[in-house]
Amino acid sequence: MKSTAKILIIIVTWNKKEYVIDLLNSLSVINFPREQLDILVIDNASNDGTVEALEAQFDDIEIIRNAENIGGTGGFNTGLAWAFDQPDSRYDYLWLLDNDVVVHKNALSELVTVLEENSETAIAGSTMMQLDYPWRINEMGAFVDQQNGTLVFNRHYEEISNWQGTPIDDLLVEDADLSQQLMHCQPVMDVDYVAAASLLIRAPVARQAGLWMDFFIHFDDVEWCLRIGKAGHRVAVSAKSLIWHLSAAAKVPNWILYYDNRNILYLLAKHSGDIAVNNAIRNILKKTLYYKLIGKADLAELHLQAISDFEQGLTGKKTIQLPYKFERVAEIGRILNDPSIKKIIVPWTINMQASNIQNIFVGVMKKRPELEVFYIVSPYDPQRQLPNTIPIAMPKFVVSRYIKYFRLRNQFDIALQSDYQTIFPLSWIARKNLFVNDENFCLRQAPKLSEVISLSILLVKKWFQVGK
Structure with a gap:
C-alpha cells in the first residue's frame, strides 16, 4: 500500500561511527518516499569522529550533539522532546532505531502498513x-x-535455513516474509513490547505517553511499551519487517549488568507490584552468588x-569503575609469554578460531617449549582445537566431571574460560582465570572459598x- 505518512526517524549513537554509517546507508535504499x-x-x-563523518557523508540529516553521554534513555x-516541540501535524509516526542495526528495504513500509x-x-x-x-x-x-522479572523472546533463535551463506547485503534487498518461512507464524502478532532497535509509534500516542523513565540504558523501551499497552493500545510485531542487529550472545555482560538488574526492579515496581519485585530481587541474589563462584567478584558486586x-530510589547514569582491565584478544600473547606461567589449561568451550587465539597459542608454544598446555576434551566430541597439547578427557556424567575437576585443583597457573560458556568448577583449579571472548580478554584472580562463604x-x- 502507498502511504502519505510523514515520519521522523530518531537514531541515537555513541562512538559507533561505522555502524551508524551502515545504518544510514541501508536507510537510503528503503522502499519509502524519501521526501516523507x-x-x-x-x-x-x-569522540570517535562520528559527527564529522556524518556531516561529511550525509547532507540530508539533522544532528543534535549532546554535551555528554546520557545513554540510550537520554x-x-x-529526540522525543525535539519531536514533541514540533507542530502536531508535522509527523504521523516516529521511527526509533538503534545505531547498530541495518534495515531491510521493506522494514519501514511494512511497519506503516501494520499501523494503517x-x-x-x-x-x-x-x-x-x-x-x-x-x-x-x-x-x-x-x-x-x-512475576519473575524476565523477558520471553518470541521465536528466539529460530533459523531460516535457506538463508545460510547469503551475504547480509543481499538479504537486505531480497523479498522477505517470515510468515511464509516459519511454521505457524502470523504476519502480525500482539506482544508486550518491541525493542527500540526498530519501533514505529503513532506520534500522538508518543506525545500522550511522554518521555522514557530515566534508566540510562536497558528496559526503558520495555517500560514505555508496557505503559502504552496499559493505556489501552496494542503493541505488535511484524514478520515482514526485518532488521539485523548484533546478537546479545556476542556482547559479553559487564557493567551493563548493573542497569539490567536495577531497571527491571523499577519496571516491576511500576507495572507488577511487590510480589514480582521480591521475586526479582531473589533472582538477582542468586545471580550474585553465581558470578562470585565463577570468579567474577566485581560483577557480583554490581548485582548488589x-x-x-x-x-x-537512584536512577539514571551511575559511575561504574571495574577493577579488572579488559584488553584486545590480539594482546593475549603477552600473558601467555610470561615466564612465570608454566602450566595452562584450556577447555573445549573456547572457540579458538572464532576468537583468533589459535594462531597465538601455536606461536607461543613454539617459542616456549617448556610451557605445558593441557586441553580439556569435550565429553561429547573428542576433537582437539590445539595441536601438541596434553589431553584431559572429561566423563559425560556430571558428578564424575566435578570429581575430575576437583582432582585437578592447584595444578595450573592459568585456566582459560569462555565468557560465553563458563565452566563453574574450572574457575577453581588454577591461580588465575583468563576469561576470553571473540574480542577481549580479562585476567582475574581465582575465587576464594572464604570470600564465597562470607558472601553466602x-x-x-x-x-x-x-519483603519485610
Whole structure:
C-alpha cells in the first residue's frame, strides 16, 4: 500500500561511527518516499569522529550533539522532546532505531502498513535478526514475565535455513516474509513490547505517553511499551519487517549488568507490584552468588549495587569503575609469554578460531617449549582445537566431571574460560582465570572459598529480609 505518512526517524549513537554509517546507508535504499522522511541523529558526545563523518557523508540529516553521554534513555528522550516541540501535524509516526542495526528495504513500509491497517495498534516493531548470524532470529517481539522479572523472546533463535551463506547485503534487498518461512507464524502478532532497535509509534500516542523513565540504558523501551499497552493500545510485531542487529550472545555482560538488574526492579515496581519485585530481587541474589563462584567478584558486586540503588530510589547514569582491565584478544600473547606461567589449561568451550587465539597459542608454544598446555576434551566430541597439547578427557556424567575437576585443583597457573560458556568448577583449579571472548580478554584472580562463604552468609540474610 502507498502511504502519505510523514515520519521522523530518531537514531541515537555513541562512538559507533561505522555502524551508524551502515545504518544510514541501508536507510537510503528503503522502499519509502524519501521526501516523507526526516532523519534526526542524536549523538551522545562521541569522540570517535562520528559527527564529522556524518556531516561529511550525509547532507540530508539533522544532528543534535549532546554535551555528554546520557545513554540510550537520554538520547531517545532528546529526540522525543525535539519531536514533541514540533507542530502536531508535522509527523504521523516516529521511527526509533538503534545505531547498530541495518534495515531491510521493506522494514519501514511494512511497519506503516501494520499501523494503517490496525487502528487499535499504536506501536509496530520489526523482527530482529542477528547481524553476526544473519539467518537466525534474535527476537520477534517479546513478552514480560512480570512475576519473575524476565523477558520471553518470541521465536528466539529460530533459523531460516535457506538463508545460510547469503551475504547480509543481499538479504537486505531480497523479498522477505517470515510468515511464509516459519511454521505457524502470523504476519502480525500482539506482544508486550518491541525493542527500540526498530519501533514505529503513532506520534500522538508518543506525545500522550511522554518521555522514557530515566534508566540510562536497558528496559526503558520495555517500560514505555508496557505503559502504552496499559493505556489501552496494542503493541505488535511484524514478520515482514526485518532488521539485523548484533546478537546479545556476542556482547559479553559487564557493567551493563548493573542497569539490567536495577531497571527491571523499577519496571516491576511500576507495572507488577511487590510480589514480582521480591521475586526479582531473589533472582538477582542468586545471580550474585553465581558470578562470585565463577570468579567474577566485581560483577557480583554490581548485582548488589543494583538492589541497593533501587531501594534508595537512584536512577539514571551511575559511575561504574571495574577493577579488572579488559584488553584486545590480539594482546593475549603477552600473558601467555610470561615466564612465570608454566602450566595452562584450556577447555573445549573456547572457540579458538572464532576468537583468533589459535594462531597465538601455536606461536607461543613454539617459542616456549617448556610451557605445558593441557586441553580439556569435550565429553561429547573428542576433537582437539590445539595441536601438541596434553589431553584431559572429561566423563559425560556430571558428578564424575566435578570429581575430575576437583582432582585437578592447584595444578595450573592459568585456566582459560569462555565468557560465553563458563565452566563453574574450572574457575577453581588454577591461580588465575583468563576469561576470553571473540574480542577481549580479562585476567582475574581465582575465587576464594572464604570470600564465597562470607558472601553466602550475607545473601542468605538478604534473602530472608526481602519483603519485610
